Structures are given as structure tokens and as C-alpha cells.
Amino acid sequence: AQKITQTQPGMFVQEKEAVTLDCTYDTSDQSYGLFWYKQPSSGEMIFLIYQGSYDEQNATEGRYSLNFQKARKSANLVISASQLGDSAMYFCAMRVWNTGNQFYFGTGTSLTVIP
Amino acid sequence: DGGITQSPKYLFRKEGQNVTLSCEQNLNHDAMYWYRQDPGQGLRLIYYSQIVNDFQKGDIAEGYSVSREKKESFPLTVTSAQKNPTAFYLCASSILTGVPGELFFGEGSRLTVL
Numbered sequence: 001a002q003k004i005t006q007t008q009p010g011m012f013v014q015e016k017e018a019v020t021l022d023c024t025y026d027t028s029d030q031s032y033g034l035f036w037y038k039q040p041s042s043g044e045m046i047f048l049i050y051q052g053s054y055d056e057q058n059a060t061e062g063r064y065s066l067n068f069q070k071a072r073k074s075a076n077l078v079i080s081a082s083q084l085g086d087s088a089m090y091f092c093a094m095r096v097w098n099t100g101n102q103f104y105f106g107t108g109t110s111l112t113v114i115p
Numbered sequence: 116d117g118g119i120t121q122s123p124k125y126l127f128r129k130e131g132q133n134v135t136l137s138c139e140q141n142l143n144h145d146a147m148y149w150y151r152q153d154p155g156q157g158l159r160l161i162y163y164s165q166i167v168n169d170f171q172k173g174d175i176a177e178g179y180s181v182s183r184e185k186k187e188s189f190p191l192t193v194t195s196a197q198k199n200p201t202a203f204y205l206c207a208s209s210i211l212t213g214v215p216g217e218l219f220f221g222e223g224s225r226l227t228v229l
Contacts, residue, residue, distance in 0.1 A: 035217055043203060043223045050215035091157060093218075101146050101165055101211060102173075103218055107157040 002027045002099060004092050006106035013082045014114050020067070021077040021109045023092030032096045034075040036066065039089040039108070048090075051075055082113045117142045121206050121221035128193070128200070128228050136191045136224045138206035145211045147189035148218065151175060152203040161204075164189055165211060193226060201228045 003026040013019035025034065036048040051059045051066045059066040067076040079086055092106040119140045128134045140147065146165050150158040160173030164183040178197025183189055189208075193200045203225050207218040 033215060035215070037218075043205075043225075045205065045207075045218070045220035047217045047219075050217060052214055095216060097212075100171065101209070102160065102163065103148070103209075105150075105158040110155075 002029075002094060002096055002102075002104045004094050004104050004106035006092055006109050008109045009107075010110045010112070012112050012114055013079075013086075015084060016081055018078060018080045019082055019111065021079070021090050021092075021111065023075045023077065023106060025073050025075060025092075025094050025104075027073075027094065027096050029096045029098055031098065032094055034066070034068070035093040035095065035103075036064070036075075036077045037091045037093060038086075039091065041088070045091075049077070079111075084113050084115060087111060087113045119206055119208055119219055119221035121204075121224050124222065124224060126224060126226045128226060130228055131195045133192055133194050134226065136193070136204055136206070136226070138189045138191065138221060139187055140189075140206075140208045140219070141187060142208055142219060143186070144208035144219070145186070146209045147183065148207045148209075149173075149179070149181065149189070149191045150205045150207065152205060152223075158205065161191065199228075200226055202226060 005024045032053045034051045038046040049061045063080045065078045089108045091108045094104045122137045148163040149161040162181040164170035180192045206221040
């Protein structure tokens with residue numbers, strides 16, 4: 001079975017500090033992709049970063065990096081130098097290429113950046 | 116600009132009525148998806164389609180119906196059989212192969228049953 005688990009319902013971080021949002025996944029497939037999305041209060045879903053299962057290096061996109069530990073099946077999102085605009089819901093998702101192109105989402109983490 | 120357009124953004128429905136949410140994309144994506152999001156919860160898959168005239172049920176398809184007559188369009192009908200339809204609905208699309216293959220989302224439709 002395919003599953004994404006996000007165990008932090010809510011997180012707080014001081015402005016300009018770094019924060020790590022946890023994500024663990026479960027799949028028996030070898031070929032998959034891991035995604036992080038940001039959902040501000042407006043409701044839109046913003047794609048942040050992607051990590052492929054065969055990628056050896058951790059993905060980075062600006063202030064976002066993905067700490068990929070394949071053996072532990074974790075794909076944590078690290079946001080450096082937090083800004084007030086980072087306050088939002090964050091969702092981890094997985095796409096397993098052999099399962100009919102379905103995406104599996106976690107329940108999300110609500111991040112609040114404190115000035 | 117390429118993207119996904121959902122309409123209406125807000126919709127009110129009386130109990131017993133069917134409503135249809137529109138989703139149109141001009142990204143030339145083969146796959147399209149409908150998700151439901153309840154307050155404080157993640158996204159749950161209602162239906163998805165990988166090709167015109169074909170679609171598959173997701174985890175919570177009961178009370179919903181879809182059609183895929185054109186590649187660009189994937190409307191969702193919330194029927195009167197859906198017992199608790201008040202929610203935020205997101206339409207998305209993606210390519211079928213290639214990386215990263217992320218989902219592109221519309222802005223969502225918020226349905227309230229009165």
C-alpha cells in the first residue's frame with residue numbers, strides 16, 4: 001500500500017530561522033517521486049520541490065531543500081530563513097509511476113512564522 | 116498563460132440539488148484529477164482520468180460523477196447522493212510520463228450546502 005505520513009499537525013518558527021517539516025512515505029515500488037506543496041489561506045496549491053527516488057543528491061529550490069533519506073523512507077522539507085509569507089499549510093505527496101498515475105497526499109502541516 | 120481554470124469559485128447549493136464544477140486546462144496534459152479537501156485535512160481523490168472518455172474512481176467517488184469528453188475538460192458533478200458535499204474542491208492535471216511530473220492545480224471551488 002502507498003502512504004504518506006506527516007506527523008506534525010502544526011509548527012511554529014521564528015522569522016529568519018530554519019524549520020524542518022517531516023514526511024515519511026511507504027511504498028514497495030522502486031520508482032517514485034516525492035513532492036512538496038504549499039497551500040496559503042487562499043487555497044491555491046503551490047508546487048515547491050521534487051525528489052525522484054533515483055536521485056542521489058537532495059533537491060534544492062531557493063530556500064527550500066528536501067532532506068531525502070531513502071533507507072528511512074523520509075523526505076523532510078527544510079525551509080531556511082523563514083519569512084512571514086511562509087505561513088501556510090504544507091503537503092507532502094508521492095507519485096508512484098506504476099500505480100496508474102495516482103498521487104498520494106499526507107494530511108499536511110500548518111506552519112506559522114512568528115515575527 | 117497556461118493553467119487550469121476552475122469555476123465557479125464559490126457555489127451554494129440547496130439539499131437535493133445536483134451541481135457541476137467546471138475544470139478546464141490548456142496545458143495539454145493527459146491526466147486530470149479531482150480532489151476534495153475538508154477543513155484541516157489533506158486531499159482525498161474523487162476521480163481521475165488519463166485519457167479522453169476514460170476515468171477511474173478514487174477513494175471517495177460515491178455521490179460524484181465525472182466526464183472526459185475533451186482532453187481539456189474534466190467537469191465534476193456533485194449529486195444529491197453525496198451526503199456531506201460542503202467542502203473545497205480542487206482540480207489538477209499532470210503529464211503521464213517524465214519528471215518531475217508534478218500536479219498543476221486550479222484555484223479551487225468552495226461548495227456550501229444550505
